[in-house]
Amino acid sequence: MGEKLSIPKGYRQTKQRKAILDILEKAEFPIHAEDIFLRLKEGGIDISLSTIYRNLEMLTKEGLVVKSYMMNEDKARFALPDKxxxxxxxxxxxxxxxxxxxxxxxxxxxxxxxxxxxxxxxxxxxxxxxxxxxxxx
The missing domain is CATH 3.30.1490.190 (Ferric-uptake regulator, C-terminal dimerisarion domain)
Structure with missing residues (x-):
C-alpha cells in the first residue's frame, strides 16, 4: 500500500482499515461496500459489512476515499481519489x-x-x- 494511503492521525491503524484501503487501491474502478466485504472475506479477513461502512464513511470524511452514486444505482460506490x-x-x-x-x-x-x-x-x-x-x- 502506498504512503499516501496511510490512516489519518487520530485514528487507530487497524488491520481492517488498511485492508479496505488495499482493496480500493487494487480495484480498477469504484466499487460497492459489498464488493469490498466479499474481497476481504475471500482474503481471510473477518470483518462485518457495518464495520466496512463505518470505515468508508471515516475515510471519505478524511478525503482518502471518494463516495459516488452512478445513474440507476441505489448503492454508493467507493474509490480512491485518483479513480x-x-x-x-x-x-x-x-x-x-x-x-x-x-x-x-x-x-x-x-x-x-x-x-x-x-x-x-x-x-x-x-x-x-x-x-x-x-x-x-
Whole structure:
C-alpha cells in the first residue's frame, strides 16, 4: 500500500482499515461496500459489512476515499481519489477511468464566475462503449 494511503492521525491503524484501503487501491474502478466485504472475506479477513461502512464513511470524511452514486444505482460506490472520474457504458455497465481530468481548466472559470472555493469534484460521463456500439450495428 502506498504512503499516501496511510490512516489519518487520530485514528487507530487497524488491520481492517488498511485492508479496505488495499482493496480500493487494487480495484480498477469504484466499487460497492459489498464488493469490498466479499474481497476481504475471500482474503481471510473477518470483518462485518457495518464495520466496512463505518470505515468508508471515516475515510471519505478524511478525503482518502471518494463516495459516488452512478445513474440507476441505489448503492454508493467507493474509490480512491485518483479513480473518481470515469466513463460508464449505459448498456453493459463497463467503467473506464479518465486519467487526465478535464476539470482543472474549468475550475478556474468556476472560481472566477461564481466565487466558490472548490474543495473537490468527481466526473461521471455516460454513453455507449465501442463494443456495445458494434453490437447495435
Amino acid at each position: 473518481k472520474n470515469y466513463l460508464v457504458c449505459e448498456k453493459c455497465g463497463k467503467i473506464v477511468i479518465i486519467d487526465n481530468c478535464p476539470f482543472d481548466k474549468f475550475k478556474e472559470e468556476l472560481i472566477e464566475v461564481h466565487g466558490f472555493d472548490i474543495t473537490g469534484h468527481s466526473i461521471e460521463v455516460y454513453g455507449i462503449c465501442p463494443e456495445c456500439q458494434k453490437k447495435s450495428e
